Structure formats: C-alpha cells, structure tokens
Amino acid sequence: xxxxxxxxxxxxxxxxxxxxxxxxxxxxxxxxxxxxxxxxxxxxxxxxxxxxxxxxxxxxxxxxxxxxxxxxxxxxxxxxxxxxxxxxxxxxxxxxxxxxxxxxxxxxxxxxxxxxxxxxxxxxxxxxxxxxxxxxxxxxxxxxxxxxxxxxxxxxxxxxxxxxxxxxxxxxxxxxxxxxxxxxxxxxxxxxxxxx
Ligand SMILES: CC(C)(COP(=O)(O)OP(=O)(O)OC[C@H]1O[C@@H](n2cnc3c(N)ncnc32)[C@H](O)[C@@H]1OP(=O)(O)O)[C@@H](O)C(=O)NCCC(=O)NCCS
Numbered sequence: 001x002x003x004x005x006x007x008x009x010x011x012x013x014x015x016x017x018x019x020x021x022x023x024x025x026x027x028x029x030x031x032x033x034x035x036x037x038x039x040x041x042x043x044x045x046x047x048x049x050x051x052x053x054x055x056x057x058x059x060x061x062x063x064x065x066x067x068x069x070x071x072x073x074x075x076x077x078x079x080x081x082x083x084x085x086x087x088x089x090x091x092x093x094x095x096x097x098x099x100x101x102x103x104x105x106x107x108x109x110x111x112x113x114x115x116x117x118x119x120x121x122x123x124x125x126x127x128x129x130x131x132x133x134x135x136x137x138x139x140x141x142x143x144x145x146x147x148x149x150x151x152x153x154x155x156x157x158x159x160x161x162x163x164x165x166x167x168x169x170x171x172x173x174x175x176x177x178x179x180x181x182x183x184x185x186x187x188x189x190x191x192x193x194x195x196x
Contacts, residue, residue: 007079008076008077008078008079008086008087008128008129008130008133009076009077009079009082010074010075010076010077010133010134010137011074011075011077011082012072012073012074012075013064013073013074013075013085013088014064015061015064016083017075017085017088018057018060018061018064019057020075020084020085020086021056021060021073021075021085021088022053022054022056022057022060023053023122024085024086024087024088024120024121024122025056025088025118025120026049026052026053026056027120027122027123028120028121028122028123029120030045030048030049030052031045031046031049060073063090068092070091070092070093070114070145071090071091071092071093072090072091072138072141073088073089073090073091074088074089074090074091074134074137074138074141075087075088076088076121076125076130076133076134086121086122086124086125086130087119087120087121087122087125087130087131087134088118088119088120088134089116089118089119089120089131089134089135089138090116090117090118091114091115091116091117091138091141091142091150092114092115092117093112093113093114093115094112094113094114094115094151095110095111095112096110096111096112096113096115096151096173096191096193097109097110097173097174097191098110098111099174100173100174113147113149113150113151114138114142114145114147114149114150114151115150115151115152116135116138116150116151116152117152117153119131119134119135119152119161126160131164132164132167132168135164135168136168138150139194139196143196148195148196149193149194149195149196150170150193150194150196151173151191151192151193152165152170152191152192153189153190153191153192154189154190154192155187155188155189155190156175156187156188156189156190157187158187162190165192165194168194169194169196170192170193170194171192171193171194172190172191172192172193173191173192173193174190174191175188175189175190175191176188176189176190
C-alpha cells in the first residue's frame with residue numbers, strides 16, 4: 001500500500017542522531033516486519049536487540065569520529081521535528097569488482113567506488129518516498145566527490161529493496177556464487193550499480 005508522500009528533510013547526520021539511527025537500523029535489519037521470521041527467531045531477536053543496538057551505536061560513533069574524507073551519513077528527518085531521524089543511508093569508498101560476472105574470465109580486478117550501505121527507513125515511515133529521496137541525495141554527494149556511479153549490495157530475497165533499486169535505475173553488476181551460500185541456506189548478495 002502506497003502512503004502519502006511528505007516533505008522530508010534530508011541532511012547530514014551528527015552525533016545527536018546516533019540513538020535514533022541505531023534504533024532504526026536494528027529494527028530494520030534484525031526485526032523488520034517485511035521479512036518473515038519464525039517464533040524462535042523473534043524471541044531470540046527480542047532478547048539480543050539491546051546488544052545489537054549497542055553494537056550499532058558504537059559502530060556509528062566510530063565512523064562519525066573517524067572523519068574519513070569520502071564518507072557520508074545522510075538522514076531523513078520527521079516532517080515536523082527536524083531533530084528526529086526517521087531514515088538513514090551511508091556512503092563510503094569500497095573496492096568493487098571491475099568486471100561483471102559475464103567477464104569473470106578477464107580477471108578479478110577491483111577498483112574503489114562510492115558504495116551505499118545501511119539504507120533503512122523506520123517501519124512507520126515506509127512507502128512515502130523517503131528511501132527514494134535519500135538515494136537521490138546520495139547521487140548529488142557522489143557527484144561532488146567527482147564520481148558518476150554508485151554501488152550497493154542487496155540480498156536476493158529482499159523484494160522491497162530490489163523493487164526500489166530497480167525503480168531508480170540500479171542494474172545488476174555481479175552476484176555471489178551459489179556455492180558461497182547454498183550450504184548455509186543463506187540468500188545470495190547481488191552487487192548493483194548505477195551510472196549517472
Ligand atoms: C527497502 C526500504 C529502504 C524502502 O524504503 P521506503 O522509504 O519504504 O521506500 P520508498 O517509499 O522510497 O519506495 C520507493 C519504491 O520502492 C518500491 N518499494 C518500496 N518498498 C516496497 C515494498 N514493501 N513492497 C514493494 N515495493 C516496495 C516501490 O516501487 C516504491 O514505489 P511506490 O511506493 O511508488 O510503489 C525499507 O523498506 C527498509 O528500510 N527496509 C529494511 C532495510 C533494508 O532492507 N534496506 C535495504 C538494504 S539493501
């Protein structure tokens with residue numbers, strides 16, 4: 001169900017956002033209702049939730065403190081309360097394979113490119129265009145860094161994210177081999193690319 005779009009503000013995150021961001025990331029990646037979980041998984045997640053959240057807070061704080069030149073954390077804020085983050089996205093430089101899967105026989109060279117990670121929208125604020133706006137803003141930042149392409153990983157079973165990325169122009173660049181994940185029953189990761 002699509003909901004009404006609202007005028008969200010996108011800005012760079014600061015240390016005061018860490019608490020909201022850790023809540024959103026933990027909720028989105030460990031307890032999101034978009035993905036089916038069984039009873040035992042839910043009990044376990046509820047139990048470890050504070051520990052996971054604390055770990056995420058530490059990670060965010062260390063990235064904010066690092067002052068790495070090409071790193072950005074964007075947040076979308078509540079329409080009426082600019083201090084409350086409701087979604088986030090991070091960009092860093094990451095080595096990605098230069099060749100697609102079809103060109104694997106040409107070698108496995110890697111090159112550094114801007115890479116999106118930790119895109120998450122609080123469950124209450126989904127389907128209002130927030131992620132789309134964050135992705136658009138990330139392209140503007142990457143252009144300022146002098147790049148014209150972006151990469152990200154997505155799990156093959158993450159339908160909402162796959163639809164989102166397809167809709168804004170991301171294409172499949174390469175995918176992990178089935179043998180990496182099949183023994184553990186884990187979904188594969190697709191590496192997506194957008195050139196602009
Ligand atoms: C994936 C996610 C970031 C999407 O955020 P969002 O703000 O709800 O996305 P948007 O409102 O910008 O949606 C844009 C388009 O993406 C697609 N989309 C988003 N969520 C969808 C869903 N649950 N089902 C189907 N399509 C979906 C739709 O095409 C949508 O356009 P529409 O609403 O006009 O139909 C959000 O669901 C989320 O935080 N999920 C958990 C964390 C996660 O999986 N992050 C991605 C890691 S790779």
